[in-house]
Amino acid sequence: GENVEQHPSTLSVQEGDSAVIKCTYSDSASNYFPWYKQELGKRPQLIIDIRSNVGEKKDQRIAVTLNKTAKHFSLHITETQPEDSAVYFCAAYDYKLSFGAGTTVTVRA
């Protein structure tokens, strides 16, 4: 089955700086890669996603890149704000979602 690895496990950034989270996947059949943000005590919320036929996608301060050949995808958050503090999960989809271990992002004011 699919194996998704996510790094780093924790990330602390100064407000206004950028944050980057990286994931790798093992199953070349995976064709959809969403990112979820989970705040304490809440359900995971989809923040951005990318299909396997697209290399990059941007939504305001958030962008995701995908390298299918290398089986890498990354989340980029620019101009970080305190409300970006949360746990972020990457996932890969091949008929079901497999999640990375999560990254706890802390934005220091």
Add this chain to the structure above:
Amino acid sequence: SAVISQKPSRDICQRGTSLTIQCQVDSQVTMMFWYRQQPGQSLTLIATANQGSEATYESGFVIDKFPISRPNLTFSTLTVSNMSPEDSSIYLCSVDPGQGYGYTFGSGTRLTVV
């Protein structure tokens, strides 16, 4: 995207008892999933529930412990049976409207077994 109502939101249960968690979706969906999220951990898929067929369980999860019902295209239940403190987790249902796009989660059930 689909809206999912999940209940109960939380419960404290005695060991050896069972708890049934319900998820209601506001639209018909073929595939529903049940996840477990242990404290500070990622989401682990328990099983896939398709209407009209037996649920498909992931490695490490068995039907006797986590029986699932899927009577129609908008509803599913997960039962956590013969509970022990190790079952204390958040349980979430989710739906796949199609090929993963718009995959959404219920609000979760926080289970504490004492």
